[in-house]
Amino acid sequence: MILGKWVSSAISAAAHFGIADHLESGPKSPKELAALIGAQERPLYRLLRANASVGVFTELEDGRFAQTPLSDPLRSSAKPCIRNMAMMLTDDWHIRSWEQLPWCVETGQPASHKLNGMPMFDWMAQHPEKTVNFNNAMTDLSQGDAAAVVQSYDFSQFGHVVDVAGGHGTLLAAILNQAPKVKGTLFDMPHVIEGAKKAGILERFADRSTLEAGSFFESIPAGADAYIMKYIIHDWYDAECIKILSHCRKGIRPGGRLLVVDQVVPGRNEPGVSKLMDLEMLVLPGGMERTEQEFRDLFAASGFRLERIIPTPGIQFIIEGVPV
DSSP states (O other): OTTHHHHHHHHHHHHHHHHHHTTSSSOOOOHHHHHHHHHHHHHHHHHHHHTTTTSSSOOOTTEEEEOTTTTGGGGGTSSSOOOHHHTTSHHHHHHHHHHHHHHHHHHOOHHHHHTOOOOOHHHHOOGGGGGGHHHHHHHHHHHHHHEEEEEEEOOGSSEEEEEETTTSSSSHHHHHHTTTEEEEEEEEEEHHHHHHHHHHHTGGGTTEEEEOOOOOOOOOOOOOOEEEESSSSSSSSSHHHHHHHHHHHHHHHTTOEEEEEEEEEOOOOOOHHHHHHHHHHTTSSSSOOBBBHHHHHHHHTTTEEEEEEEESSSSOEEEEEEEE
């Protein structure tokens, strides 16, 4: 188990070189791949062999390497694609942050406070060149998450949906595609909204969508029937979350719905990705994954009642709240 970092790093290196992209057209020898990516043949073979030992690529009898179901999502064109996520895990800022896990446990503060003297998202806004893989990874993962969400919930019941901190609009686009009569608002920080305009994900819904920039700690667009936020609440501790959700409560129309898309931590000793993701939240933004009861308490403190928890085909749930 303690060697898991080696496996992750080997996969990340393969993602960095785009090995899965080069194997998309068929098996190739280490010599061919080395020429394509500008690497040394023997060290590359050792990297490929290590990956193949855990099912990422497979070594054929003639010495060539081929794609496997595990390596397929590492392709840049895969849907869902995890190449950018794999590369992000060995980005310098991410590695340095996880090195501070003991300090984070001692102090309860995220690593960026020690390393950069400021919250992670503030640092990211100042250093966009260092977070390209992170931003691309969030967009990639959102494609799979968005499909799972719209498959599990009927958005046609609403007239207007606000996607709070919705990034470049992947989830909102999926919602508008599922519900042709719904209008949507994408709300995020100014630099993210500028990125959303360039990405153009919402362009085909231009007649039904608007983009608004701002801080959800100050205000959130009012007058919607539903406020949805995917993997946002887990970025923050309760005090900040109550502030965000309270703004939603002020703006929501009577009979509206609050939809929080997040993981739900399972019971004592039960395995779950959420329990490891919880450490990522501790180290990076300074947030947490929550149990069902913790979500109930958080909703109650923000003027909502937790109505139901809806599973999706992915690892996330839709936690639905109604205003009280």
